[in-house]
Every structure is written in structure tokens, then in C-alpha cells.
Amino acid sequence: MAMLEVNNIHTYYDKIHALKGVSLHVDQGEIVTLIGGNGAGKTTTLRTISGLLKPREGSVKLNGEDLAKYPAHELVYKGVSMVPEGRGVFAKLTVEENIEMGAYIDNDKARIERNKESAFTRFPRLKERRKQVAGTLSGGEQQMLAIARALMAQPKLLLLDEPSMGLAPILVDGIFDTIKEINKDGTTVLLVEQNASMALAIAHRGYVLQTGEIVLSDKADKLAKNETVQKAYLGID
Amino acid sequence: MSFFKDLDLRKLPMQLLVASIITLSVSAIGMVELFGGRFVITGLFTMAQILFLGPTAFFAYRAAQEAPEGKKWQGMIKALLLGVGVGLVMVVFVWLAQNLDVRSIFINISPRLINILTFEHAGGATTLFIALVLSALAGGALALVPDKLRNALLVGAGVTLLVGLLSEILAERLRSLFGSQLSSAIIASKALQVVPAAVLFLLVAGISYMRQSGRIGKVGPTLKPSQTKIVRTALISLLLLVLPMLLGSYLTEVTNNIGLFFLMGLGLNIVVGLAGLLDLGYVAFFAIGAYTMAALTSTGHLGLAGISFWVALPICVAVAAMAGFILGMPVLRMRGDYLAIVTLGFGEIIRILALSDLMKPYIGGAQGILNIPKPMVGELALIRPEQMYYVILIGVAIAMFMSTRVRDSQIGRRWMAMREDEDVAEAMGINLVNTKLLAFTIGAGFSGLAGAIFASKLGSIFPHSFNLLISINVLSLIIVGGLGSIPGTLVGAIILVGLPELLREFAEFRWLAYGVLLVTMMLNRPEGFIPSEVIKRELHAGDEAEQAG
Numbered sequence: 001m002a003m004l005e006v007n008n009i010h011t012y013y014d015k016i017h018a019l020k021g022v023s024l025h026v027d028q029g030e031i032v033t034l035i036g037g038n039g040a041g042k043t044t045t046l047r048t049i050s051g052l053l054k055p056r057e058g059s060v061k062l063n064g065e066d067l068a069k070y071p072a073h074e075l076v077y078k079g080v081s082m083v084p085e086g087r088g089v090f091a092k093l094t095v096e097e098n099i100e101m102g103a104y105i106d107n108d109k110a111r112i113e114r115n116k117e118s119a120f121t122r123f124p125r126l127k128e129r130r131k132q133v134a135g136t137l138s139g140g141e142q143q144m145l146a147i148a149r150a151l152m153a154q155p156k157l158l159l160l161d162e163p164s165m166g167l168a169p170i171l172v173d174g175i176f177d178t179i180k181e182i183n184k185d186g187t188t189v190l191l192v193e194q195n196a197s198m199a200l201a202i203a204h205r206g207y208v209l210q211t212g213e214i215v216l217s218d219k220a221d222k223l224a225k226n227e228t229v230q231k232a233y234l235g236i237d
Numbered sequence: 238m239s240f241f242k243d244l245d246l247r248k249l250p251m252q253l254l255v256a257s258i259i260t261l262s263v264s265a266i267g268m269v270e271l272f273g274g275r276f277v278i279t280g281l282f283t284m285a286q287i288l289f290l291g292p293t294a295f296f297a298y299r300a301a302q303e304a305p306e307g308k309k310w311q312g313m314i315k316a317l318l319l320g321v322g323v324g325l326v327m328v329v330f331v332w333l334a335q336n337l338d339v340r341s342i343f344i345n346i347s348p349r350l351i352n353i354l355t356f357e358h359a360g361g362a363t364t365l366f367i368a369l370v371l372s373a374l375a376g377g378a379l380a381l382v383p384d385k386l387r388n389a390l391l392v393g394a395g396v397t398l399l400v401g402l403l404s405e406i407l408a409e410r411l412r413s414l415f416g417s418q419l420s421s422a423i424i425a426s427k428a429l430q431v432v433p434a435a436v437l438f439l440l441v442a443g444i445s446y447m448r449q450s451g452r453i454g455k456v457g458p459t460l461k462p463s464q465t466k467i468v469r470t471a472l473i474s475l476l477l478l479v480l481p482m483l484l485g486s487y488l489t490e491v492t493n494n495i496g497l498f499f500l501m502g503l504g505l506n507i508v509v510g511l512a513g514l515l516d517l518g519y520v521a522f523f524a525i526g527a528y529t530m531a532a533l534t535s536t537g538h539l540g541l542a543g544i545s546f547w548v549a550l551p552i553c554v555a556v557a558a559m560a561g562f563i564l565g566m567p568v569l570r571m572r573g574d575y576l577a578i579v580t581l582g583f584g585e586i587i588r589i590l591a592l593s594d595l596m597k598p599y600i601g602g603a604q605g606i607l608n609i610p611k612p613m614v615g616e617l618a619l620i621r622p623e624q625m626y627y628v629i630l631i632g633v634a635i636a637m638f639m640s641t642r643v644r645d646s647q648i649g650r651r652w653m654a655m656r657e658d659e660d661v662a663e664a665m666g667i668n669l670v671n672t673k674l675l676a677f678t679i680g681a682g683f684s685g686l687a688g689a690i691f692a693s694k695l696g697s698i699f700p701h702s703f704n705l706l707i708s709i710n711v712l713s714l715i716i717v718g719g720l721g722s723i724p725g726t727l728v729g730a731i732i733l734v735g736l737p738e739l740l741r742e743f744a745e746f747r748w749l750a751y752g753v754l755l756v757t758m759m760l761n762r763p764e765g766f767i768p769s770e771v772i773k774r775e776l777h778a779g780d781e782a783e784q785a786g
């Protein structure tokens with residue numbers, strides 16, 4: 001059984017039909033990527049999965065349980081963490097306070113400490129800057145911080161919304177390496193990306209979204225070789 | 238001349254203009270005249286002189302401060318130029334006032350004003366000029382002395398000035414505590430005597446200097462930090478317990494008002510400072526608390542239950558908190574400006590409702606509710622301000638304890654996360670609905686407590702006591718004190734509630750001074766007097782980024 005199962009969801013922004021029956025699934029231990037151009041509905045899909053938007057039709061199931069009845073903030077308790085688009089760090093809090101805020105649902109001080117230590121081991125940059133105000137970090141560091149914070153809740157499924165957005169290419173490499181590591185350590189990842197080549201390079205499977213519909217789905221390496229994908233998203237003629 | 242190389246005078250005309258305009262304004266609106274006979278230090282100088290010389294000294298100091306490092310003497314040139322400039326402006330002003338009829342437009346430019354400006358003697362225009370130049374030079378010189386010494390001098394001067402201004406009240410206190418001999422030795426005709434003023438100035442400046450050099454801490458037995466804390470808490474508690482006896486009726490009454498506003502400030506601080514929800518209708522909960530108390534306890538014809546103050550108090554808090562909860566629900570989706578407008582409307586609705594004919598049979602309309610009994614302790618009714626003080630003290634103590642605990646708890650972190658970014662907070666597993674409602678409810682409860690005590694303290698309440706100005710006052714005091722900071726709220730209450738009360742002489746200029754204080758604060762120290770850590774960071778994030786980059 002798939003860990004996350006999205007079944008034929010239709011999401012609207014008032015009268016605008018943004019998602020026209022999107023179905024996808026993510027299995028335990030996978031990295032699945034959702035690629036597509038601007039306005040294809042990638043973020044809308046992610047927001048629907050995380051409960052910030054409610055679909056008019058269709059269902060989102062986590063380990064077989066329908067998520068429709070849970071408000072967005074309760075998803076964390078179900079083991080789903082999201083890193084929002086544009087990073088969304090608490091700009092005025094320090095790095096350390098941001099990370100601690102990620103453990104909001106946790107009441108076990110010893111475990112919080114442990115998780116904090118492992119976050120700092122994963123991102124030594126953040127350890128150096130633990131007392132610095134998050135708003136003064138570079139874009140790449142803020143993305144690291146947002147991921148580190150999401151991991152503090154020890155999610156089973158991590159939803160990432162465009163982690164490469166607005167980052168220098170060299171930092172993008174680093175972020176994607178990190179995502180791969182996180183996945184190896186046992187967290188399932190659903191990755192929404194515009195940077196199709198990078199995303200397909202680390203993912204196991206991929207879906208291509210176009211104007212609210214899934215037009216292609218396959219193993220990541222096969223998608224990367226697909227002619228349409230190459231033309232439309234990889235810039236290869 | 239290499240001496241004058243790099244002398245940067247570009248800002249000087251602007252500073253000169255502002256200093257001149259301020260000096261002219263305080264003269265032309267009648268402030269100087271009002272304080273012409275008001276000595277701060279007997280026989281030495283008056284409040285009026287501070288008003289028309291002070292601005293020049295201040296701007297000269299600012300101008301001199303901008304002089305480049307290593308060329309500090311340039312500051313004195315700027316100060317001199319500024320002093321001469323303002324001096325000329327004022328001499329022209331005096332000449333105009335003496336030779337032309339300007340009174341038909343500026344009614345406050347009276348012969349008396351000119352007498353004061355010219356130091357009460359003929360040919361005083363020259364004296365005025367010299368005095369302005371000297372003040373400017375003094376201001377400039379202040380920029381040259383080392384930081385520690387300057388701070389010490391300013392603190393000393395500030396305290397002496399304040400004591401001088403408050404000397405009438407102080408004299409009364411000294412008389413009743415130590416006898417009239419000592420009192421008149423220190424204070425004569427509403428002003429400090431020269432010698433005590435000098436002693437006070439030197440003492441305060443000295444202590445301030447020593448503290449900055451860290452020499453004070455070494456005096457006395459060394460204690461562990463935890464012991465110091467206990468000793469300090471014990472001393473403060475003791476002081477608070479005997480305070481009414483030291484202060485006397487009038488000052489205790491002022492303290493009580495400060496206490497009530499502090500109580501409201503603590504509540505609003507939770508809503509605005511911690512949770513970041515801008516509430517402009519905060520007075521509504523104060524009114525609800527007060528009216529509940531009145532209706533429950535009044536012995537007049539509008540009294541419903543006639544129960545005692547102590548039984549009614551928790552009910553008032555609960556009713557106000559409930560009102561906070563109810564107001565919270567429709568505004569859950571709103572943020573920032575929109576929330577401010579809705580709450581503003583809510584505050585007005587409550588006041589107008591209290592005034593309305595609809596509610597008149599229950600809460601008395603414009604005539605209000607009368608005959609609200611004082612709190613009773615056994616057989617003793619707490620009538621005097623000195624007795625009421627303890628009721629307020631207990632209320633404040635409970636509210637302070639609760640605020641601190643809540644701020645440092647998980648709820649406090651929830652508020653902080655929500656204030657910073659609602660979306661991310663939600664992604665973090667924070668229930669925004671609960672968190673917002675909790676902030677509104679607790680904040681309203683505090684305000685209701687203040688209102689209930691207020692009703693009982695006054696003995697009768699009217700809708701006019703609950704106007705918008707109270708909401709604005711409470712908001713201003715937490716901003717001036719420092720958003721999100723509990724000691725800041727107290728400082729804000731003392732400055733914005735206590736000082737205006739004590740400086741009653743300022744009467745008609747009170748609101749002007751209030752406005753000037755707010756504008757100056759926001760320009761120069763937007764984080765407030767005692768800011769909380771996070772707010773300070775927020776407002777100075779730019780500075781840090783510069784340092785980091």
C-alpha cells in the first residue's frame with residue numbers, strides 16, 4: 001500500500017479550476033518528484049495534500065487514512081512536515097529558535113536536544129550561525145534552516161516546495177545532496193520542482209504536471225530521457 | 238586653511254532651521270510665558286529658560302556629534318555657528334515683537350514674554366543672544382566629553398530637573414515625613430534650593446558614573462547571583478508594601494492609576510506584543526469589566542445582585558474574557574490593518590451601546606451606574622487610596638506572574654511563531670484558531686480585572702470614562718515602554734500615565750508634550766525604553782546585516 005495516495009483531486013480557487021483530477025502516489029522510502037512549468041498546479045497540489053486547500057472532489061490518503069477531516073496544523077502530528085515555498089523562516093528569530101520552533105509538537109526535552117544535535121551535524125553551517133537572526137542568512141542557508149526545522153518534527157513524509165527557488169546553482173547542488181541524504185536516513189520525500197533536471201537526478205519516480213493534469217508519470221531516469229520532457233522542461237532539443 | 242578642511246556644514250542649515258522653529262514655537266504658543274515665573278532651582282533658572290535655551294543646546298550637541306573622529310574640535314565650530322544663528326533669529330524676533338504689532342495674530346507674543354526672553358532687563362536682547370550662544374557651546378562641549386562622563390552628566394541633570402519640576406509635591410511629602418524645617422531647607426517656593434540641587438546633581442551624576450565604570454558592584458558583601466535575586470525581591474516587596482505610607486494620598490492615587498493602566502498594558506501586551514494582533518478597541522473589555530462590577534455590586538436602583546466586591550471580581554474577569562473570546566471569533570481571518578479597524582469599531586460599539594437608550598434601563602445610559610460599594614476587608618471598607626493601593630497591587634502581582642509564566646510557556650512560543658509568520662506557524666503544527674482566541678481571551682481578562690477595580694475605586698461609572706483615548710493610551714504605553722516587554726510596560730505606564738498627572742502645571746500643553754514624546758520616541762528609539770529581545774532585533778536587523786556583511 002502506498003504511503004501517500006492522492007486520488008483524482010479537483011481543487012478550485014473560487015471559480016478557477018486549478019487541479020483537474022490529479023492522482024499520484026508515494027511509496028515508503030521513495031523520493032517522488034512533481035515537475036511542471038509555471039502555473040501547472042504544482043504548489044496547489046502540495047497545498048491540497050497538506051490541507052491548506054480543500055479539494056472539491058477526490059481524496060488524499062495517508063497510510064490509508066483520509067486526511068480531509070484534519071486541519072492543516074494537525075498534519076504534523078500525522079508525520080507529515082512541509083517546507084513551504086520561499087522558505088518561510090521566522091526572519092526575526094535566531095537560527096536556534098527557528099529550529100526549536102520546529103519541535104513545537106514535541107514535549108520530550110531530551111529528544112528535542114538529540115534532534116537539534118543531529119540537525120546541527122547535518123548542517124554544520126547552521127551550527128556556526130546558531131545565534132544569528134534567520135533573516136540575515138543567505139538564501140541557501142535559509143533553505144537549510146527551513147529543512148532542518150521541518151525535520152525536527154521527525155516526519156515520515158517530507159513535502160518540499162521548490163527548494164531550489166532563487167538559489168545559486170552551486171547551492172542547489174548542496175540542497176539536493178541533502179535531500180538525498182535525508183531520504184537515505186528513512187524519510188519519504190515528495191519534491192515539487194521547476195528545476196526538472198536536478199529533481200529527476202535524485203528522484204526515484206516522477207510526475208509531470210501540465211495545467212492541472214498529470215500528463216506523464218514514470219521512473220525518474222526514464223522521464224529524463226523522454227522526448228517531451230526533454231523538450232519542455234530540460235531545454236534539450 | 239587646513240584647519241577648516243573637511244568641515245562639513247551641509248547639515249547645519251537644516252539643524253539651525255529646526256532649532257529656530259522649535260525655539261520660536263515654544264515662545265509663540267505661550268509655553269515660555271506660562272513657565273516664566275516657575276523656578277526649577279530657586280533664584281537661578283526657570284523652566285522657561287530651559288524651554289527656550291534647551292533646543293539650541295540639543296541641536297548643537299547633535300551637530301557637534303557628527304564631527305569626524307580625530308577632528309572633534311570641528312564640532313565646537315558647528316555649535317558656535319548654530320548658537321549664533323539661533324541667537325540672531327531670536328534677537329530679530331524680540332525686535333519685531335517690540336516694534337511691530339504682532340499680537341493681533343500671535344496673541345501669545347506678549348510684553349511679558351519679551352521680558353522673560355530678555356532676562357527682565359533693558360537691552361536684554363544681547364543677553365539673550367549670549368545665552369543662546371553659550372547654550373550652544375555647552376551642547377557642543379557635551380559631545381566632546383567621554384561617553385561615560387556625558388551619560389553621568391545627563392542623568393544628573395535630568396534627575397535634578399525632574400525633582401525641580403516635582404518639587405511642590407515633594408515639599409509636601411518632606412513636610413509630613415520629616416517636618417517643615419528640612420522641607421524648606423531643600424525646597425522653597427516650588428523649586429529646589431541651590432545647594433541641595435547641586436548636591437543632588439553631583440550625587441546622581443557620581444553614582445551614574447561609578448555604575449558605568451562598574452565600581453559600584455564591588456562595594457558591599459559579595460553574594461551569589463541567586464542570593465542577590467532573593468535580596469532584591471525581598472527589598473522590592475518590602476518597598477511596595479510600605480509605599481503608600483511614604484507617598485501620601487495624592488501620590489498613592491497617582492500610583493493607583495499607573496497600576497490600573499499597567500494592568501491593562503499587561504493584557505494588551507499579550508495581544509499586541511506577543512501575539513501580534515493589533516487591537517484598537519481594548520477599552521471595550523475595560524468597560525465590560527467595569528459595568529459588570531457595577532451591575533453586580535451596586536446598591537443603587539440599577540444593582541442586580543448586591544454581592545460583594547470579592548465575589549464579583551472573578552465574575553467580571555470571566556465576563557470580560559468571554560467578550561474577548563466572542564470578539565475573537567469573527568476576526569480570526571483578519572490581520573494587521575483590517576483587524577485594527579474591526580477592533581476599533583468594536584470598542585466604539587460598546588461605548589455607544591452603554592450610552593444608548595436601548596440599554597438605559599439596565600446600565601443607566603449617560604447617567605451611568607452609581608453607588609458602587611468599595612471592597613470590604615472584614616468590617617473595613619477600603620475607601621482611601623492607600624487602602625485601594627493594596628487591591629491594585631495584588632491584581633498587578635497576579636497579572637505579572639501570569640504574563641511571565643505564559644510568555645515563557647509553550648503558549649508564548651505559539652504566539653511568537655504566529656506573530657512572525659502565520660503560514661509557517663501552521664505548517665509547524667500550531668492551531669491558529671486556538672492560539673488567537675487564547676490571546677484575545679487572556680488579554681481581555683486582564684483588562685476586565687482592571688475595569689472591575691476601576692469601577693469600585695471610583696464608586697460610579699459613566700460611558701464617557703471608556704472612550705477611544707484609553708485604548709490609544711494603553712497602546713502607546715506598551716509601545717513607548719517596549720512591545721512584548723513586561724518591565725517596559727511598567728515604565729510606559731509611569732511615563733504616559735504618571736508623569737502627565739504629576740506635571741499638572743503643564744495643563745494645556747500636556748497633549749502637545751505627549752505627542753512630541755511619541756514622535757521623538759518613534760524616530761529615535763522605536764523599540765521602546767526597555768525593549769524585549771526579539772523586537773530589538775527586528776528593528777535593528779538592518780544594522781546587524783551590515784555588520785555581518
